[in-house]
Amino acid sequence: MISLRIDGRLIKAEEGERVLQIAIREGIDIPHLCYHEAFEEPYGSCRLCIVELKEGGSSRITTSCTLMAREGMEIKTDTPEVIKHRKLLLELYLAQAPLSNNIKKLAERYGIKGTRFHKTLNLEDPLGGKCILCGLCIRACREIIKASAIGYIGRGEATRINTPFLEENPDCIGCGSCANICPTEAISFEDRDKRRIMRSWSNTQVNLKICKLCGHPFTPEPLWLKVKEKSTYTPSEEIEEVCPNCRIKIVSKRLVKPYSL
Ligand code: SF4
Ligand code: FES
Structure with missing residues (x-):
């Protein structure tokens, strides 16, 4: 077992567990779209699960679904930098999938009602305006x-x-x-x-x-x-x-x- 901190909380985890998996298990909310527990390997395409990782005196933004937990890691799920990136991603998803209620709800949680981006939608495609190509x-x-x-x-x-x-x-x-x-x-x-x-x-x-x-x-x-x-x-x-x-x-x-x- 290893120990890491998520939003200041000391958490025990198995070596090799991914940070998003641990957060879900511990009831810590990290929005995500392309991760599903049914698959062992994360795909890491939606980027929405980003968090701030502090380790060895430096910090960086990274996706939590692909991040393997390591001893002593410090994770922050809602720093101003993380929120800024997440909001930008949600604006992009609103442009790509404006007909998806789930995307709209997720965006609203972050106070986003519209998008500055434009994407030409193919509404003849049955998934047009709803699919984010998460795979x-x-x-x-x-x-x-x-x-x-x-x-x-x-x-x-x-x-x-x-x-x-x-x-x-x-x-x-x-x-x-x-x-x-x-x-x-x-x-x-x-x-x-x-x-x-x-x-x-x-x-x-x-x-x-x-x-x-x-x-x-x-x-x-x-x-x-x-x-x-x-x-x-x-x-x-x-x-x-x-x-x-x-x-x-x-x-x-x-x-x-x-x-x-
Ligand atoms: S239809 Fe699009 S959004 Fe839905 S699972 Fe498939 S790739 Fe993801
Ligand atoms: S859940 Fe999509 S990149 Fe992590």
Whole structure:
């Protein structure tokens, strides 16, 4: 174990832990967008998690999600310099993602209501005006779901995220992990007529699995098959292909035996 100080608080941490991880664990607020605990390696693209590091008689501003904790480090999360940089970043994000409520809320926390920057938005892109290109959706799809259905396309100013060649991609299993992990809530999908339509991913469609008892769709079929294939648990025939609501009814009927005199 090592000791470091964050905003004056003495904190014990494991060697190799990142400063942002420690701060989250300790309930210390450092705004961040591209960090997610699901990934071991931080990406370090949004820069919003910057802090001031004092060590060996000098100080510098650095990103806390990439910073490995070391014995004796002193971290300050809200010096005037840190706040100044963070506000500038938020202004840039407001220019890039003005349609994201999460970005607006974050900016408002720092008293920012408008931006001095201008970015031409591509509103034909389903993520236009909402995506900050943090890459979390791509990583979730590739590293967690192992589907690699989406990626960066285009270059420079025109960089965006979608399926290859903007075509429906059969590799997408419709799990929605990308939408769940997106810090700006940029990704949309809808369930309609027993199909999941990934609006943001070139309208890729997958079938929804239908509950054999109530007839309601309850999960994307390719996701259901993937979980079944990977799982070591074999459900009884009675509850297989049954939605969570019907499963609960079956299990509670089993548990609550009729009261007999
Ligand atoms: S869609 Fe969301 S998760 Fe994906 S890169 Fe854009 S902001 Fe990040
Ligand atoms: S959370 Fe650290 S750079 Fe994005």
